[in-house]
Amino acid sequence: MDLSITSLAQIIIACLMVIGLMVANAVVMVYFERKTAGFIQRRPGPYEVGPRGTIQAICDSMKLLGKQLFIPGNVDWLLYFLAPVLAFFPVLLLFLPIPFGKFLTAMSVDEGILLILAFSGLGVISNILAGWSSNNKYGLLGAARAVSQSIAYEIPMIMSLLAVIFLSGSLNLSQIVEEQGSWPWQWNICVQPLAFFIYLVSLVGETNRAPFDLPEAESELTAGFHTEYSGMGFALFFLSEYANMLLVSFVCVTFFLGGWKGPFLDGFWWTFIKAYLIMMFIVWLRWTFPRVRFDQLLNINWKWLLPLSILNLWITAIVVKLL
Template structure:
């Protein structure tokens, strides 16, 4: 229940932040009418989604069509279980917590594939094909960047990785692994289908991509899952590279939340600043640049750890 409340509340907060960031980037105030400075606008949007009629394409596969949003949203709760938000504040203490997150994060790709396939819609199917090829490509450099940190820490335990970092910024892993952090951040944006890597749902090309046929809370579950995955990516990045819940003067959960929201704002800034890349460019960036760079970084890390 606590995780469900956390995901739902953060969904409302991030919708508001997204619209405000978009407004200020485009030199306009963003939502401003519903509540003070439009602060109740996300609640109005949520009520609108809940009240909309659920529609099933007459020629679509009903089972796959409705299994997709459920499969996209449900595994999200598993991803939060091993994350240590503060000293001793986690769901389950796991030695292989990082491996669990990486394994269950892949379910979203299957969900997007089922959504496009079950819709029996050409735009949905094209979006699903793009999602699968994009995710398969960007998972490789992401895993290689995570391996560099696990080599240094000698563990896949998120608490252990946090414990080996200090409270001050120069004691965090981002200082020794800036290349791995950059690769992880780029891959995290691509894995969550955020602009400029939002090819699976490119409005100018595919109407809405894999979720073209979804209405109401069918679309709402995909929407919530995307924001929840952004939180997970930011939380894992904070643990691996930014010292987790450690911070100057006094450690605590507030430092962890500050780091998460700083990375979320960075991802939102990317969306409303950079243009969408072409599909051939998105794969070239991964296969020709990120994977070789991640391999070199991992080999250098392994060599340094061996010599030290």
């Protein structure tokens, strides 16, 4: 990787495009999520603002922009402001190694997945900082839960990705896509169905989405770690939550579902179609299942996902060695 002016410009342009993608994604997903919630509960969802409520999400974000940034008493001032920024900016970096298309990669690094896994940990740090600095018991409890949940779910997630890495022999995401074919039976999901299942469960846990949304469980902790945030601070957390969802979907698509390869015509559209299908699935999960208890959440992870992922990794290693 050269650090010339052109590659720097490429990265800056990519970052700007990623910011655009994040905002557009949040707007679309908020609308989609509320509509899905409505239809699943047999009601129309947002309907009044714009034709069929289409500009509801934009109006909500305008309202957030105009809101007062309220700072509660006794907060740790510096960390309180640092936390939302820290939640938002690492996500920009995480999108860089994702191969959206054959030539549509912002920064093709050989250790792409390592970069993603390393920097996604910063999101958890921002959760701790937010919960601790806001000097609120709900915030602190939410932060504590976020940490233990993230530590727990990152391990099977990495293990399941490692099984695919064993097969392709590379940490480069573009390389992993190249190893897969265009048709669904040539994708890694057919070789590694168990790893795909483990990844799917742990991506829900990793992004703090229902039924694993313990860090921000509304009925127990009001809003968890971002209880004390209003206005843009809250908006940044919100944005990064949806961006994280999109990111884990892209990683899932890259590793298991053939990336930008698809039937008939390869191209970046397949990446987006497949990623948004996974996003739809996550939303569907949220409006179907009730929230699990915290001990159940950790039991699922430590008693089932972790042994299963170790078993899967072990079998993969043996098969790769023998063949």
